[in-house]
Amino acid sequence: MARRKKLKNSSLLQILAGIVILVVITIIGGNLDSELLDSLQKDLEVDSLENVQGDDNFSSSNNSNVQVNGNLIVDFIDVGQGDSILIRQGEHAMLIDGGTSECKDDLLSFLASEGVQRFDYIIGTHPHEDHIGSLDDVVNTYDFDTFLFPKVTTTTKTFENLVNAVNNRGKKFTTPLSGTEYNLGEASFKILAPSSDSYQSLNNYSIVIKLTYGDNSFMFTGDAESLSETEILNSYDDLSADVLKLGHHGSTTSTSMKFLNAVSPKYAVVSVGKDNSYNHPTKTTMDKIKNLNIPVYRTDEQGTIECISNGKDITFNVEPGTYSYMGD
């Protein structure tokens, strides 16, 4: 009898559970359908992108407005006249550019002091010495998954050293296609440039990315000039970003008013050497930033600038700098 009663109770429980499940499915049915559709769509997007380039690091969605845990840490490293930006999210790390060859010791000791173990990505925005100068030393020191580099070569020793260092790791450059998205932990970034096959100025080969973490976003421009900015404006709708790394060290060649308005940054960063011989940044560029009341952080005044996003808010480890300039 006792056994029968138990059985009876358990089948009653099963029926009750069934009813609850049915009710739940009915209530959230619409959501389930759209989620299913979303995931199917994502699968399709990943497949088609993999077909194009055969890389497995593509992101299928924009992380905008996605709940994130932890922080995104962006360091604009003081490498004198040049660019080098370390980006970390959880265990994931990426380096955009590696300054000149003279900054090698400073750069390597900074990366070591920050406890960097390896890189998911290294980006060489373009082949100029103030961007790839110490990247060969970085590659000789740290393992990495993907090295993004534009499809352009130069005959300099610096470039040759970099190619050899990458080859010695048994790797090669990946040419990013404009529009492609990659994941960096819970952050993602989209390639916005270059989109043409050839340019007169090496600067315009610069890989430009927009990186998104939760509600925050960053625009990293390398040395892209206004011609590349125009191509980006013509190809992409949402260029808004909280932080804009000004193109080409604040030179007049970059940060066209149209591009600046489209990005509409809350903060600007200039990576530039003190008393540099190029007269960067220029009055033209700094006046644009000043007139829009955008706080500017600059490596020649603040040294290495660390900027932390929790996915909602961005904080800097230093106070903003001045709008002073070197050239016109």
Ligand SMILES: [Zn+2]
């Ligand atoms: Zn440069």
